[in-house]
Amino acid sequence: MPLTNLIINGDFTDSTNGSAANWTGTDIETRPSSVYIGGSGPSRVAEINGGTGADTVMQQTFSVDRARDADLNLDYALRDSGTLGVDGFTVDVLDSDGNVIFTQDVVPAVQSVYVQLSATVSFPEAGDYTLRFTEIGDNADGSGAILDNVELLVCFAGNTRIRTPSGQVRAQDVTVGQLVDTQNGPKPIRWIGRRSVDATMMETDDRFLPVRICQGALGNGLPSQDLLVSRQHRLMACSPVAKRMFGQSEILVAAIRLVGLPGIYVDQSVREIAYFHFLLDEHEVLFAEDAPAESLLLGDHAKQAVGEAAVEEIELIFPELRLTNKSNHPARHVPEREKQIRFVTRLAKNERNIYESAS
Secondary structure, eight states: OOOSSTTTTTTTTTOOTOOOOOOOEOOOEEEEEHHTOOOOOOOEEEEESSSTTOOOEEEEEEESSSSSEEEEEEEEEEEOOOOOOTTTEEEEEEESSEEEEEEEEEOOOSOOOEEEEEEEEEESEEEEEEEEEEESSSSTTTEEEEEEEEEEOEEETTOOOOEETTTEEEEGGGOOOOOOOBTOOOEHHHHHEEEEEEEHHHHHHHGGGGGOTTTTTTBBTBBSEEEOOOTOOOOEOHHHHHHHHSSSSEEEEHHHHTTTTTTTTETTTTEEEEEEEEEEESSSEEEETTEEEOOBTOOOHHHHHHOOHHHHHHHHHOOOOOOOHOOOOOBBBOHHHHHHHHHHHHHHTOOOOOOOOOO
């Protein structure tokens, strides 16, 4: 069975007020983001609390061709009039018999600020599955959480060269236990996840397509060769502009936010690719084609990134990680989505490189 319908219209662009194309359910409402959060712009979003006294459910069914991992990514926020600690949603993935294979509750802890959620869902076999969002909270006021950019998340491409103490090694050839270079020195790989994407999947949903970062496009000759990464994989920027905006020179920025800068684009010519997750003892900045990029984030965020079952497997195989890795702090500051966009806009306006000397 080919993969034919994975998360269509996840940015709600093809929707109208009060509807969401390709999504079904009850009490569905989509409008420009600024309707819900003042000054947040014209991007269309879906509210998971569409009307007073009604329960919102929004879902979409898709097919997978075999047992595989699919990484879900989305942006969420609590609207200006929502209630902190009360309003939110449950995100579930169900099989064709209605069995829940993944579930997570989301109750925003801040108001009027977009937050990114990433979660890897493990599909046990080929078949039809449903992604479902269900309202949590007080539906008497018609105010709740909002969603945007529901999409799939993947990581390093298999031919990407990863720097190690013994030289460059292709991502697909890196092994568990092998040392890789990081900004904190050589560190061992603890766990590796792999995801293969074929032409059929890319034709069905172009969000499977990689971001190409051409040789030298980041600045200072980086990357040393063209680098292919998934849309949401974060690269490290090192810039005086970051220092002025965030109080620190080094930040992590999703590859898709860099698209449009010279030499960085979504590569529609790629027809087949394999992506990889690398888990280290801590969240680290490692080097892909010599460019600084993130590893998989451990700690509490690992459940969002690879799923609870994968975390249990990792802790079973490497019990020492359970004791030594309780930090959920990323290796570098990760600005909110809109601040990443403003950062990149400033770089473009001032013709600055993404990666410069920290001075």
